[in-house]
Amino acid sequence: MSANLKRTQWLAPAAVLLGFAAIAVVSARAEIPVAERRSGYADLAPDTKTMQDDDTANPGMLWVQDGEALWNARSGAADRACTDCHNDARATMAGVAARYPAFDSKLGRPIDLEQRINLCRTERQHAPAFAYESKELLSLSAFIAKQSRGEAIAPPADERLRPFFEAGREQFNRRQGQLNLSCGQCHDDNWGKRLAGSLIPQAHPTGYPLYRLEWQAVGSLQRRLRNCIVGMRAEPYDYGAPEYVSLELYLMWRARGLPIEAPAVRP
Amino acid sequence: MASALINVPKKAKRGEVVEIKTLISHIMETGFRHSTTGVPIPRDIITSFVCTYNNEEIFRAMLYPAIAANPFFSFTTVATESGTIEFMWQGDNGFLATASASIIVE
Numbered sequence A: 001m002s003a004n005l006k007r008t009q010w011l012a013p014a015a016v017l018l019g020f021a022a023i024a025v026v027s028a029r030a031e032i033p034v035a036e037r038r039s040g041y042a043d044l045a046p047d048t049k050t051m052q053d054d055d056t057a058n059p060g061m062l063w064v065q066d067g068e069a070l071w072n073a074r075s076g077a078a079d080r081a082c083t084d085c086h087n088d089a090r091a092t093m094a095g096v097a098a099r100y101p102a103f104d105s106k107l108g109r110p111i112d113l114e115q116r117i118n119l120c121r122t123e124r125q126h127a128p129a130f131a132y133e134s135k136e137l138l139s140l141s142a143f144i145a146k147q148s149r150g151e152a153i154a155p156p157a158d159e160r161l162r163p164f165f166e167a168g169r170e171q172f173n174r175r176q177g178q179l180n181l182s183c184g185q186c187h188d189d190n191w192g193k194r195l196a197g198s199l200i201p202q203a204h205p206t207g208y209p210l211y212r213l214e215w216q217a218v219g220s221l222q223r224r225l226r227n228c229i230v231g232m233r234a235e236p237y238d239y240g241a242p243e244y245v246s247l248e249l250y251l252m253w254r255a256r257g258l259p260i261e262a263p264a265v266r267p
Numbered sequence B: 001m002a003s004a005l006i007n008v009p010k011k012a013k014r015g016e017v018v019e020i021k022t023l024i025s026h027i028m029e030t031g032f033r034h035s036t037t038g039v040p041i042p043r044d045i046i047t048s049f050v051c052t053y054n055n056e057e058i059f060r061a062m063l064y065p066a067i068a069a070n071p072f073f074s075f076t077t078v079a080t081e082s083g084t085i086e087f088m089w090q091g092d093n094g095f096l097a098t099a100s101a102s103i104i105v106e
Helices: A002-011 A019-027 A046-053 A061-070 A082-086 A113-124 A135-146 A159-173 A183-187 A221-233 A244-255
Strands: A103-104 A107-110 A211-213 A218-219 B002-007 B017-024 B047-053 B056-062 B073-079 B082-089 B095-104
Touching: A002 A046, A019 B073, A019 B095, A046 B073, A061 A082, A061 A211, A061 B002, A082 B095, A103 A113, A103 A159, A103 A183, A107 A159, A107 A218, A107 A244, A113 A135, A159 A183, A221 A244, B002 B095, B017 B047, B017 B082, B017 B095, B047 B073
Parallel strands: none
Antiparallel strands: A103 A107, A211 A218, B002 B017, B017 B073, B047 B056, B047 B082, B082 B095
């Protein structure tokens, strides 16, 4: 709906007036106008909304609870807990999930929240990194992300992120897989319509890690991205691949301003 | 690790109907699935849930393989007197989890 509107706009003779906007649209397909952006929460069934809103009914809170225990538990050769450096997560971790992925100068590339946690594990705690999608990593990232609940997504204005951001945008708009689809064809052009029985969301990562009823567990954004990539019948990248981080970076920019809901509940 | 989330009102008026909500972490493996190599995955579910109010049973449920992971229960009771409300989940492979909450009735 929005995409069609936009197309007719720049086909119209008045396009000169919209010159700047049109250039932006051409270079980046039909991005969803800021005013029309909405979290997947808006389209949830009432039952699922209630489940997410009530912390004693939201199963994601089980992971948050475990994450809090991990936050306070000493680990590794350094025998240090997260709290020994970062103190009370409620104060120090507020807003952190809203600004990740962020640039890591040592690695020279952006890293997401899970990778940041594992860097702390290996470099500060001298403990082995948690495996992707392990209960521990999901719990700790759910606990940290929860501290940003309600904060607007605010990707860092860091020039060093620019090439990675552009790579993410390119990936989002690149056709791939046996079905020859790009992410944008569903999530920019056809959001709000249905793919079989399911509503196509705008794909804003507002609540990760989140509890998906289909998974019956909490999963990370990378797990969700793999789902989509497999759905396009393309080969998914390995967990932790820089391609995911670039894509996450673009998705967070696309969702800028929307509030963090972690841990969200989705069908 | 088995963790549970309990929601019981801290205070209630005598005779008031109060809502109790519980959520427990459990995989609820049905026993009907097979691994990628074709080996059946053994059943691992919670089979019963009991709630007692000052040692008097007020709610009991039997659980079966069709129930989703992390079972959630919500039920009501009449607040009669101050005391403790205790919860117990039992299941396959000797699974046992307990939790309790106190309520003040004025």
